[in-house]
Amino acid sequence: MSKSERLLALLQALRAYRRPVSAERLADELNVSIRTIYRDVVSLNAQGATIEGEAGIGYVLRPGFLLPPLMFDDEEIEALVLGSRWVMQRGDKLLAHAARNALTKIAAVLPEDLKERVELAGVMVGASREAAPEPVDLSPIRQSIREERKIKIAYTDEKGQKSERIIWPIALAFFDRARVVAAWCEMRQDFRHFRADRIEKAKPLKQRYPKRRRVLLKDWRITQGIPEQF
Amino acid sequence: MSKSERLLALLQALRAYRRPVSAERLADELNVSIRTIYRDVVSLNAQGATIEGEAGIGYVLRPGFLLPPLMFDDEEIEALVLGSRWVMQRGDKLLAHAARNALTKIAAVLPEDLKERVELAGVMVGASREAAPEPVDLSPIRQSIREERKIKIAYTDEKGQKSERIIWPIALAFFDRARVVAAWCEMRQDFRHFRADRIEKAKPLKQRYPKRRRVLLKDWRITQGIPEQF
């Protein structure tokens, strides 16, 4: 691997980790010594990138480097195709449709050979056997999550207990057998998880909830012990 | 100016001119000899760029080396994030890594407000409960599929019958509980499906199979009644 190639790879590695990465880790990934990483960082900074290093922490790439990332490689195409196909099968209608559109947009900017890879991708998603039927459409719920708006739901818990609540939805989690809405529940004044197949009705409200979702997510992660994804 | 620096500059220069540029002009701009420009063009091409030179005309950089800016709506972003996250969780190591890279590359070319949507995406993928442990790494199998090469596998079928076969792998299907390799089996002279968790060994062969995958896929779909996926 030539130096220039490595510099691009380093850039991508820094982009991919969002948290600080130690030079040692990068060295390992790129198969060079730590010293070389230090030197490469200097090279990249000299060329206009902004890589900040802090002792005891690691390196972070500040976005805004003029050079865009390299085109996707075969593996990345395969990953994108597989992911999109999965969403096409398992997402709600709107999301499935969006997955297809996104993939089409991506394909539009690919060079010919990669475009063919998309068409001929050898990765597929099998039909799910146990589709837990959901009474409500999830796309308005996703929209409420995005827009930080409250929802009023009619829910039946695992004991068959029915209730109506106003919740502040913060995330939608996809499990193999079920989909779960994570939310702050106004009734319980705490975070609660609602299985989508047990939500009988969901009425998106116009009212926005008073906290930023970013903050709620963080609290939720801490109190529920949910690791950050990606 | 080091070579790696110059290569980036050269790339920018080629990107900036839309029309063909002569090597002489580039040489002048970068303060090197023409010969060096010729060599640099070779270097860049070796790294995946497509720089076309025509005698009497000059050089042109064909698009498709760097990722151009992309635009997605909220739903599409959500679909891409969800899909990538799923692959990060369920794909083999290499594929998971590729999914992460693909997503960060996309994020890097998004306008600021959309970039934030990626980070704050409210869609998540739950851990899979029943991870069927697989004895072999799937990434070389995927590679064989891409490259249309044969594989030699040691397989135990549902009755516990062991066998060694040479197969022509054409697809890898992801089900909730298992992953399945679809292939033409030389032994049976027919299409067969192999559950990945029952493949004890897989040795990718150098030999390519004599039919195009596109053709095999079509036959497979027809004979097995598999619908086309997007």
Added chain:
DNA sequence: GAGTCCCTGACAGTTTCTGTCAGGATAATT
């Protein structure tokens, strides 16, 4: 045919690159 360019090979003297070793410095954590 003249003019422009792309493109290649060979040579030889740089120049650069790299890993290794040896410290130093900083900040958070214990």
Added chain:
DNA sequence: AATTATCCTGACAGAAACTGTCAGGGACTC
């Protein structure tokens, strides 16, 4: 006040690469 985890720098020497120069070869346009 240690300890830990980093970043960061300098020096060295062998290995690797890079570079300009020269000498052609070829393709296309005018």
